[in-house]
Amino acid sequence: MDNVCPKCGAKLSIFYLKTxxxxxxxxxxxxxxxxxxxxxxxxxxxEWNRLDKLVDKITPEFIKQKMQxxx
Amino acid sequence: MSSLKNKKEKRYVGVRETALYxxxxxxxxxxxxxxxxxxxxxxxxxxxxxxKAVTAMVFFMGIWDAFNDPVMGxxxxxxxxxxxxxxxxxxxxxxxxxxxxxxxxGGAEFMQGAGNTAKIVYMCITYFIWEFFYTIxxxxxxxxxxxxxxxxxxxSRAITSARFISSIIGGIVNMLIPVFIDLSTNNVISWTLxxxxxxxxxxxxxxxxGLFSLSGxxxxxxxxxxTKEPSIFDSFRVLFKNKPLLLIVLxxxxxxxxxxxxxxxxYYYKLSLGFASLSILAGIxxxxxxxxxxxxxxxxEKRYTSKQIIIRVTVLKAIVTSIxxxxxxxxxxxxxxxxxxxxxxGFFTSAISSIKMVIPTKMVGDTVDxxxxxxxxxxxxxxxxxxxxxxxxxxxLSTALATAIIPIIGLQQVGNDMVLAEGGNVNTRFWLWGLxxxxxxxLNLLSLIPYIFYDLQGEKLxxxxxxxxxxxxxxxxxxxxxxxxxxx
Numbered sequence: 001m002d003n004v005c006p007k008c009g010a011k012l013s014i015f016y017l018k019t020x021x022x023x024x025x026x027x028x029x030x031x032x033x034x035x036x037x038x039x040x041x042x043x044x045x046x047e048w049n050r051l052d053k054l055v056d057k058i059t060p061e062f063i064k065q066k067m068q069x070x071x
Numbered sequence: 072m073s074s075l076k077n078k079k080e081k082r083y084v085g086v087r088e089t090a091l092y093x094x095x096x097x098x099x100x101x102x103x104x105x106x107x108x109x110x111x112x113x114x115x116x117x118x119x120x121x122x123k124a125v126t127a128m129v130f131f132m133g134i135w136d137a138f139n140d141p142v143m144g145x146x147x148x149x150x151x152x153x154x155x156x157x158x159x160x161x162x163x164x165x166x167x168x169x170x171x172x173x174x175x176x177g178g179a180e181f182m183q184g185a186g187n188t189a190k191i192v193y194m195c196i197t198y199f200i201w202e203f204f205y206t207i208x209x210x211x212x213x214x215x216x217x218x219x220x221x222x223x224x225x226x227s228r229a230i231t232s233a234r235f236i237s238s239i240i241g242g243i244v245n246m247l248i249p250v251f252i253d254l255s256t257n258n259v260i261s262w263t264l265x266x267x268x269x270x271x272x273x274x275x276x277x278x279x280x281g282l283f284s285l286s287g288x289x290x291x292x293x294x295x296x297x298t299k300e301p302s303i304f305d306s307f308r309v310l311f312k313n314k315p316l317l318l319i320v321l322x323x324x325x326x327x328x329x330x331x332x333x334x335x336x337x338y339y340y341k342l343s344l345g346f347a348s349l350s351i352l353a354g355i356x357x358x359x360x361x362x363x364x365x366x367x368x369x370x371x372e373k374r375y376t377s378k379q380i381i382i383r384v385t386v387l388k389a390i391v392t393s394i395x396x397x398x399x400x401x402x403x404x405x406x407x408x409x410x411x412x413x414x415x416x417g418f419f420t421s422a423i424s425s426i427k428m429v430i431p432t433k434m435v436g437d438t439v440d441x442x443x444x445x446x447x448x449x450x451x452x453x454x455x456x457x458x459x460x461x462x463x464x465x466x467x468l469s470t471a472l473a474t475a476i477i478p479i480i481g482l483q484q485v486g487n488d489m490v491l492a493e494g495g496n497v498n499t500r501f502w503l504w505g506l507x508x509x510x511x512x513x514l515n516l517l518s519l520i521p522y523i524f525y526d527l528q529g530e531k532l533x534x535x536x537x538x539x540x541x542x543x544x545x546x547x548x549x550x551x552x553x554x555x556x557x558x559x
Contacts, residue, residue: 029292030550034544
């Protein structure tokens with residue numbers, strides 16, 4: 001849970017619910033949202049790739065071969 | 072890396088967030104299952120409240136729900152905070168909901184020696200508070216499934232995770248509750264029944280709600296809400312403009328008849344086959360397949376649109392149950408033939424049920440996108456409150472429908488038991504066989520009629536998602552630029 005302002009880095013209490021940063025007045029939800037989405041995308045891709053590798057490790061060889069043949 | 076994938080295919084929700092959303096739903100169902108399965112037994116047998124008072128309270132709470140759900144939905148839609156409009160409820164509501172769960176199930180222990188009036192007042196107050204906080208937690212939870220990501224595939228994975236994990240945790244809880252009750256009534260443990268229920272209430276209120284709060288703490292809302300807060304009137308007005316949503320609602324209402332199978336299954340096993348416990352044996356393949364079916368969903372989604380999946384599985388269910396019905400037509404009194412047949416039917420119908428737990432919820436999320444595209448307003452709260460209300464309504468309707476069918480097919484209520492009215496012209500056993508197999512599934516084909524007019528799929532949906540994405544990026548740029556300029 002982000003408890004800092006994405007623009008000025010001001011610390012925010014969990015009970016501070018307003019959409020505007022009390023220090024710099026920035027919109028805490030939408031400021032720099034595109035970049036934050038991009039960060040989420042990279043993080044998510046890494047996590048899914050790690051899971052894919054794990055699934056690949058524990059999948060028996062004959063199933064992998066069958067899947068490769070299908071592709 | 073970003074250039075490798077088209078923007079609309081990007082996955083924004085990682086493994087951890089997807090899993091935690093599911094675990095949170097698992098925590099939520101601990102308390103919900105306790106209420107759903109043990110409400111009457113607890114209040115009547117353990118708490119000692121007259122059954123009529125409990126029935127009256129449940130009835131009035133049902134009516135209250137009809138008003139409560141949309142009002143809660145519109146309150147959620149009016150919320151604007153730095154966490155978004157849904158997450159604040161998921162972060163803070165588990166605390167009062169946990170306390171309310173303990174209060175409900177601690178009643179028998181806390182109110183020992185109290186008179187009937189005091190007990191009834193206590194039950195009404197605590198249950199009302201529980202219901203209030205449950206609703207204000209449930210609507211944002213399912214609303215979040217449409218706001219967790221702009222990518223529909225992320226949403227689908229989150230919903231699948233929630234349904235899958237909650238069915239596992241819910242299943243374990245459902246098994247443990249009667250075990251605890253038996254241990255107490257047979258004096259294997261020294262706890263009395265009120266103490267057992269207090270323990271279960273504390274468990275659901277602390278562990279369950281602790282898990283539920285994860286959905287608020289470890290998730291993010293990734294869609295843009297309008298700056299202006301919509302009024303309650305606006306929320307209602309917008310809802311009636313949402314044609315795809317109204318079609319889904321209509322399909323759900325027409326599908327009410329499907330729910331009567333559950334009512335007649337227990338009568339069929341008990342009265343026609345003579346052993347209620349045979350249902351456990353016949354249910355094993357279905358239980359296993361119900362879990363595995365969640366793995367099929369991504370595969371299905373790659374090949375078909377949501378509408379196509381719903382149509383195919385509904386038709387498939389009608390075909391399978393009709394074949395089972397025909398195969399068992401001459402053997403419907405013979406357990407050695409019927410149990411394997413119902414096991415095969417359960418194998419297919421459980422898989423279809425799991426698929427239908429995920430796909431319609433995802434489609435409702437699409438209708439939220441559609442309204443944003445059309446009106447620039449997202450109304451997750453109102454939309455999912457309507458869905459919650461409709462599921463409660465169809466549950467009550469199917470029970471009412473089953474109750475109306477009971478005397479027609481020759482079943483009779485004698486005391487607390489249901490018996491076969493022998494000697495009449497109606498072949499009750501045959502009707503029961505039809506009602507646990509083909510009749511509900513074939514009548515459920517009617518629910519496909521609204522889907523003929525449902526066009527929120529394919530290219531149209533792609534255009535909508537692309538437009539929303541472009542608007543979202545523009546809005547983010549606008550906000551960031553405005554504030555950079557203000558500062559300079």
